[in-house]
């Protein structure tokens with residue numbers, strides 16, 4: 525197996541990797557680092573959680589170090605575009621950590637923060653700028669950054685960029701850059717629209733792909749609990765009072781929903797904070813820091829805010845509401861089982877959300893282990909019982925597709941209270957293995973998160 529020491533990376537980079545305890549490159553790193561070190565363009569199909577940040581940061585740092593030069597004022601040698609502030613901060617942190625012994629500087633630029641400190645940090649010229657597209661355009665139009673001499677472009681999480689409507693800004697940004705540059709392009713999925721942008725930006729790219737979603741999915745112990753929408757809050761509180769729910773990310777569909785759930789948990793004595801796009805950057809950073817330090821047990825997040833949350837040892841991800849797309853599901857559950865650890869993902873699914881569950885199961889080609897905690901589990905979803913005519917026990921008119929072999933649930937606070945109806949083995953998670961970028965965005969309609 526390839527080791528980092530086989531890749532020809534500069535000595536200080538190897539030392540930084542050793543300090544982090546990394547000896548073996550992840551598959552995306554082993555595939556992407558050698559061609560990227562040669563200056564080739566890369567088209568990478570990979571998600572967060574696969575080690576893709578280092579897959580582009582290490583070769584960039586290596587190249588910047590090997591070709592040191594005086595940087596013009598307000599210029600940068602490498603530009604990394606990230607969809608969210610959190611991810612941008614984390615990428616910049618990674619550059620700083622890996623590039624510690626090289627004296628390479630990295631500056632992060634995002635919206636929702638004051639312009640003036642950013643202008644000051646860009647002024648002398650920097651090695652690496654990590655930016656969200658909107659704020660970078662502000663700097664470009666005010667002339668506080670120049671990309672005329674930028675040698676390397678990274679576009680990270682292209683599919684998320686598309687969801688956020690960033691393709692136009694990206695095209696504008698690229699128009700400020702030299703044509704002769706190295707471009708590294710990463711996306712978890714590669715639908716047509718993303719493929720077209722990749723064609724525009726890349727020249728004869730080396731294609732690298734791993735089946736990250738599957739890898740991540742396989743390591744996560746997944747389960748769905750059928751429950752009425754109105755009983756989700758009580759169930760969530762019970763779950764979070766269980767001792768093995770140590771560090772939990774709870775996902776809601778809306779910002780308002782995230783606030784409400786966090787409030788409810790706080791009132792129920794569970795230390796929680798919400799993180800979403802309406803929170804000020806300071807609040808988001810504080811919530812994330814307290815979560816990392818273990819001061820709060822539950823971080824309640826929307827999909828968008830969750831991008832880039834890379835916290836070790838998240839014991840559980842709870843989908844308080846089912847995500848709108850299978851990709852979002854894979855992304856959400858990938859917040860646990862980070863860096864080779866295991867983790868659990870529990871989805872609370874009410875009757876109206878069953879179509880979303882079906883889409884997830886279809887796209888990820890797995891049947892989730894399930895448990896029915898509805899007050900009347902014999903009732904078919906959305907088929908109200910006729911008064912005086914109880915539905916037959918055990919076999920409702922539309923028996924859930926998941927009803928096969930029983931699986932041992934890891935957690936079951938309501939076991940005594942509720943008869944078990946249907947469970948199935950989480951057996952087919954491997955389905956997406958070997959299917960690089962297996963979770964095709966066009967498998968289900970893309971929808972914006974509110």
Ligand code: AMP
Nearest residue numbers: 546548549550572573574575576577863
């Ligand atoms: P990423 O996909 O870049 O978000 O990385 C996912 C996690 O894996 C981060 O916590 C990294 O610090 C960690 N990581 C990256 N590369 C390696 C490696 N070669 N060995 C072990 N952990 C790694």
